[in-house]
Amino acid sequence: MKNSAGFLLLLLVPANAAAFLFGGISDKKAEGMLNGMSANFEKGDCQAVSEISASLFKEKPSSAIREKAYSYMGRCYEAQGLPDKAITVYKLAYGLYPESDFFAGRLASIYMKTGFYATAVPLFEKALRGRSDDPEANAGLARCYASLGFLSKAKPYYSMAAILSDFGDLDLLKEYAAQMLRKRDWEEADLIADYAVKLAPGDAGPREVKARVAAGRGDYKRAAAQMRAAVKLSPSDAELSIELALMELLGGNSEAALADIPVTGTEHGGLASLVRGMALHKKGERARALEYFKEAAGSSRPFIAAFAAALIKNK
Numbered sequence: 001m002k003n004s005a006g007f008l009l010l011l012l013v014p015a016n017a018a019a020f021l022f023g024g025i026s027d028k029k030a031e032g033m034l035n036g037m038s039a040n041f042e043k044g045d046c047q048a049v050s051e052i053s054a055s056l057f058k059e060k061p062s063s064a065i066r067e068k069a070y071s072y073m074g075r076c077y078e079a080q081g082l083p084d085k086a087i088t089v090y091k092l093a094y095g096l097y098p099e100s101d102f103f104a105g106r107l108a109s110i111y112m113k114t115g116f117y118a119t120a121v122p123l124f125e126k127a128l129r130g131r132s133d134d135p136e137a138n139a140g141l142a143r144c145y146a147s148l149g150f151l152s153k154a155k156p157y158y159s160m161a162a163i164l165s166d167f168g169d170l171d172l173l174k175e176y177a178a179q180m181l182r183k184r185d186w187e188e189a190d191l192i193a194d195y196a197v198k199l200a201p202g203d204a205g206p207r208e209v210k211a212r213v214a215a216g217r218g219d220y221k222r223a224a225a226q227m228r229a230a231v232k233l234s235p236s237d238a239e240l241s242i243e244l245a246l247m248e249l250l251g252g253n254s255e256a257a258l259a260d261i262p263v264t265g266t267e268h269g270g271l272a273s274l275v276r277g278m279a280l281h282k283k284g285e286r287a288r289a290l291e292y293f294k295e296a297a298g299s300s301r302p303f304i305a306a307f308a309a310a311l312i313k314n315k
Contacts, residue, residue, distance in 0.1 A: 029059075034056070034065050036052050037049050037068075041072045046079060049073065049076050063096075066096075067097050070092070070093035070096075070103070071093070074086045074089040083113070083114060087111075090110070102127075105134065105136070107123050108123035108127060108137070109140055117143075117144040118148065121141065124141035125141065132160075135160075135165050135169075139158070141157045142176075143175075158179065162195070170200050170203065173195055173196040174209075177189050177196060180192060192209075193207075204240065207226050207230035208227065208230045211224070215247055215250070220250045220251030221251050223250075227240065239268055239271070241261070242275055245257040245260040246275050246278075249282065254279045254282045254283050255283075258279045261275055261276050270296045270299025270300070270308070273292040273295040273296040274293070274296035274308050280292065281311075290312065294308075296308035297309045
């Protein structure tokens with residue numbers, strides 16, 4: 001009977017009182033140590049965070065305090081460029097707190113950055129079930145789907161991430177537009193590029209996307225105009241100038257194409273020679289065109305070399 005009474009008494013004792021009776025750390029002291037971890041994390045002092053966590057865990061604090069401590073430890077490992085250690089902490093914490101959207105999201109982010117896209121997908125999905133308005137998780141899931149080749153699945157998550165950031169994240173908008181260009185979703189790519197142009201009118205990237213959208217639609221005159229604007233913003237980018245020449249050529253303006261081709265080094269020389277040869281061939285100067293095709297056939301870029309070789313063969 002005495003044992004039964006003692007057992008019932010324990011059930012009635014509050015958890016923090018039981019901790020006090022059996023030598024556990026008090027909530028007040030634990031919270032003070034946790035505040036110390038937080039302050040040092042904000043200062044970037046991960047050594048102090050580690051030292052405090054070691055002392056904190058020895059005292060067996062409450063579950064809620066341990067959960068927060070794991071978050072500081074994991075983020076410190078991330079900040080120190082130690083993804084393996086961060087994964088170990090987050091996996092442990094996620095096992096202890098399976099309902100935590102935070103640990104699922106952090107694990108997903110690390111897996112995405114290290115190229116394990118398929119592993120990251122269900123973790124991002126888990127994080128978004130609890131935090132659908134998280135722009136980082138939406139963008140992360142979009143990137144995973146895009147990297148796996150599922151561009152239609154990536155689109156709504158890119159869209160949500162852009163909306164949640166109020167279309168104010170230039171890098172995200174450029175990435176989103178580029179993926180929609182890859183998907184051949186001309187309307188969406190053009191729309192997102194417009195947001196990027198408004199946000200950063202001096203950036204050549206969005207103009208480049210708009211030029212490729214127009215080319216994809218077969219409007220080479222518009223494509224050339226947009227690419228010319230991109231070249232004006234980034235005059236040292238030889239590949240953009242060559243692409244402008246190609247768009248002029250496809251639009252039927254061989255003279256403009258020849259005028260736009262820049263003098264390049266070996267990196268872009270094969271492409272420049274190929275486009276120059278095509279423009280000369282279009283003008284009827286086949287002998288000169290053949291000389292440039294031969295130059296392009298020696299390019300270190302396999303596609304350009306093969307394409308030039310095919311043109312030579314058909315002469």
